[in-house]
Amino acid sequence: xxHNVKELLEITEKRNIPISEVxxxxxxEIHNRTREEVIAQMDRNLTVMxxxxxxxxxxxxxxxxxxxxxxxxxxxxxxxxxxxxAGPLLLDAVAKAMATNEVNAAMGxxxxxxxxxxxxxxxxxxxxxxxxxxxxxxxxLRFLFTSGAFGFVVANNASISGAAGxxxxxxxxxxGMAAAAxxxxxxxxxxxxxxxxxxxxxxxxxxxxxxxxxxxEVPCVKRNAAGASNAIVSADLALAGIESRIPADEVIDAMxxxxxxxxxxxxxxxxxxxxxxxxxxRLQKEIFGDKPR
Amino acid sequence: xxxxxxxxxIGPVMVGPSSSHTAGAARIGLVARxxxxxxxxxxxxxxxxxxxxxxxxxxxxxxxxxxxxxxDTHDTRIPEAIKLAEERGIKVTFIEEEDxxxxxxxxxxxxxxxxxxxxxxxxxxxxxxxxxxxxNGFKLRLSGNHPAILVVHNDRYGAIASVSALLAExxxxxxxxxxxxxxxxxxxxxxxEVDQNVDEELLAEIGTLASIEKVTKIHD
Numbered sequence: 001x002x003h004n005v006k007e008l009l010e011i012t013e014k015r016n017i018p019i020s021e022v023x024x025x026x027x028x029e030i031h032n033r034t035r036e037e038v039i040a041q042m043d044r045n046l047t048v049m050x051x052x053x054x055x056x057x058x059x060x061x062x063x064x065x066x067x068x069x070x071x072x073x074x075x076x077x078x079x080x081x082x083x084x085x086a087g088p089l090l091l092d093a094v095a096k097a098m099a100t101n102e103v104n105a106a107m108g109x110x111x112x113x114x115x116x117x118x119x120x121x122x123x124x125x126x127x128x129x130x131x132x133x134x135x136x137x138x139x140x141l142r143f144l145f146t147s148g149a150f151g152f153v154v155a156n157n158a159s160i161s162g163a164a165g166x167x168x169x170x171x172x173x174x175x176g177m178a179a180a181a182x183x184x185x186x187x188x189x190x191x192x193x194x195x196x197x198x199x200x201x202x203x204x205x206x207x208x209x210x211x212x213x214x215x216x217e218v219p220c221v222k223r224n225a226a227g228a229s230n231a232i233v234s235a236d237l238a239l240a241g242i243e244s245r246i247p248a249d250e251v252i253d254a255m256x257x258x259x260x261x262x263x264x265x266x267x268x269x270x271x272x273x274x275x276x277x278x279x280x281x282r283l284q285k286e287i288f289g290d291k292p293r
Numbered sequence: 294x295x296x297x298x299x300x301x302x303i304g305p306v307m308v309g310p311s312s313s314h315t316a317g318a319a320r321i322g323l324v325a326r327x328x329x330x331x332x333x334x335x336x337x338x339x340x341x342x343x344x345x346x347x348x349x350x351x352x353x354x355x356x357x358x359x360x361x362x363x364x365d366t367h368d369t370r371i372p373e374a375i376k377l378a379e380e381r382g383i384k385v386t387f388i389e390e391e392d393x394x395x396x397x398x399x400x401x402x403x404x405x406x407x408x409x410x411x412x413x414x415x416x417x418x419x420x421x422x423x424x425x426x427x428x429n430g431f432k433l434r435l436s437g438n439h440p441a442i443l444v445v446h447n448d449r450y451g452a453i454a455s456v457s458a459l460l461a462e463x464x465x466x467x468x469x470x471x472x473x474x475x476x477x478x479x480x481x482x483x484x485x486e487v488d489q490n491v492d493e494e495l496l497a498e499i500g501t502l503a504s505i506e507k508v509t510k511i512h513d
Contacts, residue, residue, distance in 0.1 A: 104309030161419030
């Protein structure tokens with residue numbers, strides 16, 4: 001079993017296999033399952049992601065609170081008819097990331113990656129690359145296994161919970177996972193995947209979890225947009241041969257320590273940050289009334 | 294290594310909006326339901342910490358009740374679970390507690406049917422993963438690193454041997470085991486951490502052994 005990014009890379013080098021393959025084989029071994037069973041389960045997860053993206057960009061979804069819904073669809077339509085500043089691929093990823101998170105906020109069905117609040121980033125990046133790289137279904141599944149391998153390291157060495165480590169632990173982790181997988185899908189090396197992960201997570205360090213009214217909506221939907229775009233930019237940096245001065249494992253450790261020192265008001269308690277702004281407070285009151293929370 | 298599977302990271306498939314507050318809550322409810330084995334008439338749900346503060350917006354309430362009704366994290370009936378419980382004649386009560394527990398996402402569920410009663414305390418640790426900390430007043434010390442099965446049984450000779458023999462027969466290795474009892478000859482609990490996955494068929498078989506009351510697994 002690999003415990004950190006360094007060990008993961010050592011296995012890929014020693015055996016000359018991609019990161020996704022290391023993850024698949026580890027899953028088979030630890031859980032005593034066949035390759036077919038492992039692949040089939042990931043295939044079902046991929047289908048759920050695909051359906052959530054489709055729903056979010058086509059349907060006018062709306063959350064129970066009314067705070068979010070329709071942004072993914074609006075951006076998706078804007079890309080089709082406008083000459084955008086950021087370019088179609090980046091914005092396609094952003095639209096699909098927001099769409100997924102809006103479906104989540106509407107209590108729709110999603111696949112947590114690694115959490116529900118950050119569930120838009122990985123599918124957003126994956127389905128935008130699908131348009132450009134035209135991967136086979138198997139390659140798309142490999143994207144998810146590679147994402148999972150990096151998420152596995154973060155979850156075991158730091159945290160993937162906003163309540164424990166802030167948004168950096170959720171959207172930050174998701175973005176790092178997506179960046180690493182994007183590199184593999186684009187033909188980069190395992191080392192480049194690790195660099196992309198390190199660069200992405202570095203740029204999301206310190207991000208707090210300050211949801212308005214405690215709901216997984218504001219700013220979560222747009223944080224997923226930031227995570228997806230950050231992932232694609234970092235993947236390109238790594239593919240260009242740019243390296244992170246701080247190795248991935250140390251960035252993950254820094255993320256953990258930052259989370260540990262983050263005040264509780266900024267860790268999913270709806271007591272600080274955006275939740276504590278006048279507008280944040282007003283929205284909370286409109287949704288829940290005067291009941292102290 | 295708390296997280297052991299790629300599907301802890303890419304997954305679970307779930308109804309939104311929160312993996313810890315919705316999917317985790319549903320899973321704790323579902324563990325309670327599996328242990329209780331039958332549909333309860335009453336469910337008293339005590340919420341602590343972040344669960345107490347944000348349960349309505351996160352659908353923690355409907356998810357817990359959905360789990361108690363036997364729904365998995367991806368069951369699209371979860372948003373309607375409280376209404377469905379009402380229709381099935383289950384009296385559900387939510388209590389927002391002020392006390393702080395070690396973990397911000399803590400819930401205590403008390404299920405009852407006639408004279409039968411069961412109490413479980415669980416926590417949701419992120420990404421939909423959950424841990425059961427207490428069952429009927431028994432403190433559980435699970436590492437969370439391995440799959441675990443819980444066996445509620447009567448404190449009689451041979452009960453422990455029969456369970457471990459059956460596990461051995463199925464080539465399942467026990468990594469850690471604890472046995473506790475309320476009183477000599479009374480209700481007792483085995484907590485068994487194993488190295489391999491225990492499938493539903495084997496769980497059911499354990500349930501048929503002499504002196505065994507209830508059996509469930511905590512996580513894969």
